[in-house]
Amino acid sequence: MTEHLTWYAILVFAVAAERAAELLVALRNARWSLARGGVESGGGHYPAMVALHTGLLAGCLFEAALGERPFIPALGWPMLGALLGAQALRWWCVRALGRQWNTRVIVVPGLPLATGGPYGWIRHPNYVAVVAEGIALPLVHTAWVTALVFTVLNALLLSVRIRCEEAALSAGAPTGGGRAPADVRP
Template identity: 70%
Template sequence: MSFWYVLLVLLVGVERLAELVVARRNARWSLARGGRTFGAGHYPWMVALHTGLLAGCLLETGLLDRPFTPALGWPMLALVVAAQGLRWWCITALGPQWNTKVIVVPGLPLVTRGPYRLRWLRHPNYVAVAVEGAALPLVHGAWITALTFTTLNAALMVVRIRCEERALTLGEPT
């Protein structure tokens, strides 16, 4: 496992911590405006899955001596960078309404700017999560981590998206 790959995974971890800082600030904003929290039961599983992704990247590449294969690694690195760009575009577009938890402020309209203006792509942040979850491990050949994360994330996203859709319906003014 290369120093550069460890650094990449650590930088993604730092990015996740930055997300949590933004999420906490945004949660305070939303709750101060009457926001309601939904789906707290799946949130710890989401945290565990994302933590497991980072740990799995390092463990699989280190313990199983996964090589860096340029033909796969460089395109996957480009996808990791693109996923980060899409994620922060989503965070910026949603502004204080973005959160890692499902918090809906009743009466606020759906955001229709940035990637959310694409009506056929209702959850662009989850595209970023899916791409990153597959690409980050594959930068250094950690295919077991990529496959495991992708499978578990797909199941979790079914739960999460249903929760968000229900929350948006319940959170709208009557």
């Protein structure tokens, strides 16, 4: 179990590094959006998002180690595949939104609603990636309590986030929305 736990810790740290890369992209894009008259909405729930997503990473490590959770190949390998799929979907979203992608809800007035990439199929595809990641990452190493707690808290947070984002989008563009917010997680 120790060898599997070491590999799992490396995986969790890799996800943390990916998130750091996201934050760098988001910071650059926030500056771009604000320089073009972008307006931020929903800043009040952003610290809760940061705390929840940081808690997911910590919870994965602590539950797997302290709870002596086993690596079960029949569960772990499919969850790793789902995690990788979620990462691919997230970066597809980042690419589709380009400079408008952000971890905050920032709308640049007048920009059209994104309809390319995954946004041509679903309204909030990055949230699909967030939900999948929040289930898959913990379950790679059977951290089911972390998966359950994150999923419930994330559902509550996303209900606030999506309402905030939809209101900002509908107020931000003359044609009913410009997709500047990222459908994101920090």
